[in-house]
Amino acid sequence: MDNSRTKQQRKGSLCLTPSSMSRTLWSSESPTRDSQSSDDRKGVNVQVVLRCRPLNEDEKKTRTNQVISCDELNQQVTATPNNSNKLMDRTFVFDKVFGPTSQQKELYDDVVGPTINEVLEGYSWTIFAYGQTGTGKTYTMEGEGRKEKNGQFHKNAGVIPRAVQHIFDILESKKADYSVKVTFLELYNEEITDLLASDEKKRPLVLMEDGKGFVFVRGLEEEIVSTANEIYTILEKGSSKKHTAETLLNKQSNRSHSIFSITIQIKESSSDGSELIKCGKLNLVDLAGSENILRSGAREIRAREAGEINKSLLTLGRVINALADNSESKLTRLLRDSLGGKTKTCMIATISPSVLSLEETLGTLDYAFRAKSIKNTPEANRKVMKSALVIELYSQIDRLKQELHETRDTNGVYVPRDDYQSEETNKKQLMELQELYLYQQQLTVDLKDQLESTKRDLNMTGQSLLNLENQYQRAKDMIEEKENMISNLLCSGKELTETAIELRSDLEGAASDISTLFDTIGLLIQDSIQSSFTSKAEAIAELTKQMEKLKGLYGSGIKHLDDSAEELYENSRLTLRSLSSELSTSSTYIMNLVGNTSSDAVTISNGLKSSLNYLSSTIAAFIQQEEENRGRTYQTSKSISESFLNFSKNLNVYISKLRLMEEDSQTITNQKLSAFTKKFEEFSVGEERLLLGKIAELLANSTSRKKNLIQAAVDDVLESNCKRTNKINQEISDMQSFNADAEETLKNHIEKTESNYVANTAAIEAGKGTIEDGLQSW
Numbered sequence: 001m002d003n004s005r006t007k008q009q010r011k012g013s014l015c016l017t018p019s020s021m022s023r024t025l026w027s028s029e030s031p032t033r034d035s036q037s038s039d040d041r042k043g044v045n046v047q048v049v050l051r052c053r054p055l056n057e058d059e060k061k062t063r064t065n066q067v068i069s070c071d072e073l074n075q076q077v078t079a080t081p082n083n084s085n086k087l088m089d090r091t092f093v094f095d096k097v098f099g100p101t102s103q104q105k106e107l108y109d110d111v112v113g114p115t116i117n118e119v120l121e122g123y124s125w126t127i128f129a130y131g132q133t134g135t136g137k138t139y140t141m142e143g144e145g146r147k148e149k150n151g152q153f154h155k156n157a158g159v160i161p162r163a164v165q166h167i168f169d170i171l172e173s174k175k176a177d178y179s180v181k182v183t184f185l186e187l188y189n190e191e192i193t194d195l196l197a198s199d200e201k202k203r204p205l206v207l208m209e210d211g212k213g214f215v216f217v218r219g220l221e222e223e224i225v226s227t228a229n230e231i232y233t234i235l236e237k238g239s240s241k242k243h244t245a246e247t248l249l250n251k252q253s254n255r256s257h258s259i260f261s262i263t264i265q266i267k268e269s270s271s272d273g274s275e276l277i278k279c280g281k282l283n284l285v286d287l288a289g290s291e292n293i294l295r296s297g298a299r300e301i302r303a304r305e306a307g308e309i310n311k312s313l314l315t316l317g318r319v320i321n322a323l324a325d326n327s328e329s330k331l332t333r334l335l336r337d338s339l340g341g342k343t344k345t346c347m348i349a350t351i352s353p354s355v356l357s358l359e360e361t362l363g364t365l366d367y368a369f370r371a372k373s374i375k376n377t378p379e380a381n382r383k384v385m386k387s388a389l390v391i392e393l394y395s396q397i398d399r400l401k402q403e404l405h406e407t408r409d410t411n412g413v414y415v416p417r418d419d420y421q422s423e424e425t426n427k428k429q430l431m432e433l434q435e436l437y438l439y440q441q442q443l444t445v446d447l448k449d450q451l452e453s454t455k456r457d458l459n460m461t462g463q464s465l466l467n468l469e470n471q472y473q474r475a476k477d478m479i480e481e482k483e484n485m486i487s488n489l490l491c492s493g494k495e496l497t498e499t500a501i502e503l504r505s506d507l508e509g510a511a512s513d514i515s516t517l518f519d520t521i522g523l524l525i526q527d528s529i530q531s532s533f534t535s536k537a538e539a540i541a542e543l544t545k546q547m548e549k550l551k552g553l554y555g556s557g558i559k560h561l562d563d564s565a566e567e568l569y570e571n572s573r574l575t576l577r578s579l580s581s582e583l584s585t586s587s588t589y590i591m592n593l594v595g596n597t598s599s600d601a602v603t604i605s606n607g608l609k610s611s612l613n614y615l616s617s618t619i620a621a622f623i624q625q626e627e628e629n630r631g632r633t634y635q636t637s638k639s640i641s642e643s644f645l646n647f648s649k650n651l652n653v654y655i656s657k658l659r660l661m662e663e664d665s666q667t668i669t670n671q672k673l674s675a676f677t678k679k680f681e682e683f684s685v686g687e688e689r690l691l692l693g694k695i696a697e698l699l700a701n702s703t704s705r706k707k708n709l710i711q712a713a714v715d716d717v718l719e720s721n722c723k724r725t726n727k728i729n730q731e732i733s734d735m736q737s738f739n740a741d742a743e744e745t746l747k748n749h750i751e752k753t754e755s756n757y758v759a760n761t762a763a764i765e766a767g768k769g770t771i772e773d774g775l776q777s778w
């Protein structure tokens with residue numbers, strides 16, 4: 001075929017006009033024998049690929065936890081529902097796994113690229129994306145971004161544009177005679193619409209089945225694509241018509257399923273000279289989100305949509321499970337051939353790594369994992385050119401007839417009666433011919449199919465019988481093995497229970513021993529602390545008593561001193577008074593004597609006068625000195641009294657400080673003891689539980705831990721006691737040294753007073769002596 005021709009020329013040259021019927025008829029052709037490999041005849045499993053998207057911006061902002069880890073090397077995906085319990089992890093193995101950092105190109109090259117060659121060989125491939133809303137189904141299938149100016153794909157371009165480009169690249173390099181057609185349909189609320197039809201032609205399409213169970217959409221427009229670049233326009237045109245809505249999980253969420261199909265017909269000459277048409281097809285399906293209604297935030301109409309989506313997915317799920325129940329949903333019917341039919345199928349399951357989507361993710365993983373076991377028996381569509389041409393001819397007639405009916409019905413075009421009648425006769429004849437041909441063809445095909453299917457059934461029955469026998473044998477072996485295991489387990493379980501009971505009673509005994517030990521230790525500690533407190537309180541009381549005694553002693557000493565000073569003063573006063581009276585008596589006597597001896601009177605009087613003057617000055621000096629001594633004694637006594645009062649005050653402060661310290665230390669000790677008791681109780685409860693749940697080895701560890709704890713507590717109490725005792729000793733020694741200082745000062749004062757007293761007495765004695773001398777000299 002010449003690819004430079006226009007679309008219309010293309011339509012005409014091969015008679016491969018866009019028609020839904022044509023696909024049905026193509027499909028009804030049986031494949032040529034050599035086109036099917038033995039693997040294909042045995043059946044190939046649906047390939048399941050898992051893709052996990054990265055966290056989106058919102059999830060990154062809210063620091064959402066990731067619970068999915070992808071092992072691309074081993075093709076495993078692990079869901080970790082609970083970080084603390086690894087036993088809850090669930091691991092799934094798939095044909096391929098693509099983690100959050102995977103690129104669009106990688107996925108295409110690994111998964112879709114290899115299918116293109118098979119499509120060009122005449123096989124049908126269906127690739128569908130399945131997963132919760134917002135997990136990247138549309139991103140994977142259609143992608144984002146337009147093609148770059150240099151012809152390169154945008155890095156976010158998805159499977160569809162890459163597949164079309166790939167197909168054209170191969171066809172161009174082979175210089176093949178080909179035609180590429182695409183259809184794009186949407187299934188919304190169980191209603192099929194053509195996403196490529198113009199708005200005026202837009203109406204719900206009917207899903208039909210031909211006599212052999214092949215499904216086709218009547219009236220679906222096929223767009224002929226001559227260059228890969230056209231695909232962007234087609235995609236944009238179709239995508240813009242899709243039913244989308246904003247949900248909590250995706251701003252532009254597809255509420256519908258969409259199927260983008262590419263049909264490639266390649267004309268080839270076979271070895272016997274006849275011409276062959278290879279007709280391959282690639283269906284790219286983007287399913288609606290599989291999430292539940294409430295999570296997606298869907299309300300009212302959205303809820304109804306979600307119900308419909310789930311109905312489709314539910315029935316699809318049933319197909320996957322039972323490969324039956326194929327009449328309920330249009331989606332199921334559309335995909336029937338892809339799930340257990342003649343089409344090769346690949347499922348791309350998309351998931352989110354977020355903890356918030358965990359439930360849906362696990363659902364998707366389960367569903368995808370189950371899909372792995374579905375088997376297809378692919379067949380290539382290769383037809384002999386002649387029959388192909390005839391079929392196309394009939395399909396064209398069919399299309400023309402349909403168009404004619406539609407034109408008459410809708411636009412009312414006038415056709416002359418004769419023309420109409422002859423057209424009708426022609427049509428009738430053609431119909432008859434067509435029916436005859438189809439009937440014969442049908443017969444042959446049916447017979448061939450029957451033969452093939454009987455052979456297949458026979459093979460399969462034989463195989464299933466063998467499998468069943470093997471399974472039976474395996475099941476028997478397994479049952480025996482399990483019975484042995486169970487009896488072994490029962491025996492060891494019994495032994496374990498006995499050991500556990502023994503251990504438990506041991507542990508209980510040990511626990512009660514430990515608690516008795518702790519009680520005893522607690523009592524001992526309390527007793528020792530109590531007795532130490534009592535002895536200290538007694539010591540303090542004794543100390544206080546002694547201090548009081550000392551105080552009394554010092555008081556009486558001072559009083560005694562004061563009394564002696566007073567007595568001294570009184571004695572001095574009395575001495576002076578007697579001295580004065582003696583003096584006045586002497587004076588009188590002298591005056592009398594003077595009167596008698598008048599002659600000597602003047603001389604004696606003068607001598608006496610001078611003696612008297614001397615005596616009175618001596619007495620005055622003595623009195624002054626005595627007064628000074630008395631003042632000094634008074635000052636000394638006063639300072640002694642003051643310092644003793646200060647000492648007494650300080651002593652009282654020290655005593656009250658000591659009392660406070662004792663009380664504080666008692667409170668701290670009490671608090672420590674109660675904290676220790678509480679801690680110990682909590683620890684014991686926890687430990688007891690732990691110990692009861694574990695075995696004897698743990699008991700030994702626990703006991704040693706408890707011993708250490710007790711030791712630490714005892715050490716702690718002893719240490720704090722020791723510290724307190726040291727402190728008290730320090731205070732007592734400070735007090736003793738202060739007391740010694742005070743004693744020293746007092747001693748000095750007494751000595752000083754004594755020396756003063758001695759000096760005073762000596763001075764008095766000297767004064768007395770002088771007076772006596774004076775008197776004697778008289």
Ligand SMILES: Nc1ncnc2c1ncn2[C@@H]1O[C@H](COP(=O)(O)OP(=O)(O)OP(=O)(O)O)[C@@H](O)[C@H]1O
Pocket residue numbers: 052053054056100131132133134135136137138139140144250252253254255287288289290350
């Ligand atoms: N693998 C990925 N790498 C980067 N971004 C991704 C990936 N998968 C999805 N996204 C982003 O996540 C958002 C949602 O993706 P998308 O619309 O394809 O989800 P969906 O599964 O089709 O949702 P719905 O079912 O609601 O239509 C988009 O903004 C898309 O760009």
